[in-house]
Amino acid sequence: MLTPAPEESLAYFTSLLGLSVVAESDGAWYLRGYGDYEAYSSKLVAADHPGIGHVALRTSSAEALERRVTWLKSAGIDGAWAEPEGGKGPSYEFRDPDGHLIRIYYETSKWQSPSDARPAMKSNHSRYVGNGANVRRLEHVNLMASDVRACREFWESGLGLRTLEVIRRPDGSEDGAWLSSTVQGHEVIYVRDHVPGGRGRLHHLAFWVDSREDVLRAADLMNDAFVPIEAGPSRHIPIQGFYLYTREPGGNRIEVCSGGYLAFDPDDDPIVWTQAEYAAKPGWGARLPSTFR
Secondary structure, three states: OEEOOHHHHHHHHHHHOOOEEEEEOOOEEEEEOOOOOEOOOEEEEEOOOOEOOOEEEEOOOHHHHHHHHHHHHHOOOOEEEEOOEOOEOOEEEEEOOOOOEEEEEOOOOEOOOOHHHOOOOOOOOOOOOOOOOOOOEEEEEEEEEOOHHHHHHHHHHHHOOEEEEEEEOOOOOEEEEEEEOOOEOOOEEEEEOOOOOOOOOEEEEEEEOOOHHHHHHHHHHHHHOOOOEEEEEEEOOOOOEEEEEEEOOOOOEEEEEEEOOEOOOOOOOOEEEEHHHHHOOOOOOOOOOHHHO
16 A cells, blocks of 8 residues: 555554554555454555555465466466565566556465464464554455456456446446455455546555444544544445445545455355445445545
8 A cells, every 4th residue: 555644654554443563664564453364464655645556365375376377378468477575475466457456476474473472362363452443454455447347357257256246337337346255245346436547546445343343443543533534434235344434644545344244155146236226225324425436
């Protein structure tokens, strides 16, 4: 994630969200939630504008990584191998149909708590300390695209994700698509970019907390820190997660979320919402503000 206000953004992610800094290098900080199993899940980088540098996803095996690279090459997708960074990789780097930079990798370094900070439960990755909103892990990334359908189909056919929900227009184009490689309701989301010529842009990054009550606690923390709340706390229509949206000081939209359903049926068809059905807001809670789009 890129930020033009690095010190202020770092304070937001550590003091308010509760992420830990595990490494620092030349205007970049490597961050993790207490439930992330890898050494880090997010990288904050000083830049002259907000946005996203790249999104990296781990494959299920070294062989799976090679199969995906083979598919990308056969599909004529330009890409190249990137050197290991911060214990992740080597990774294969390419762009999705909207121009977002994507990396896939398998080799990684897993988090090992120092001997004086090990959790009581051996199945936990870190000790529970309750800092800030105490986000457990990175949950999903939401990317904007001029052609949501093309991006969705790219991830389905090329990278094996399945679509759980879609917002579809009468002409067949799409306003949103929610995809996952696991039973989790969403890992990668695309929404329509309404800015003419917009390309490769970030909508938001989301972090998970354990309960709706924790989302409400995050709202209190943000409010007392005078961080404007853009939307929520409330409940989404797709995936039905409970959410809170703020803008970190660098300008990036950040979600704190919990709840939502798990997709255990491996061959269930995607839920398709028409524009009219989605606009009618069948769920409860306030409507999202115009700035959200």
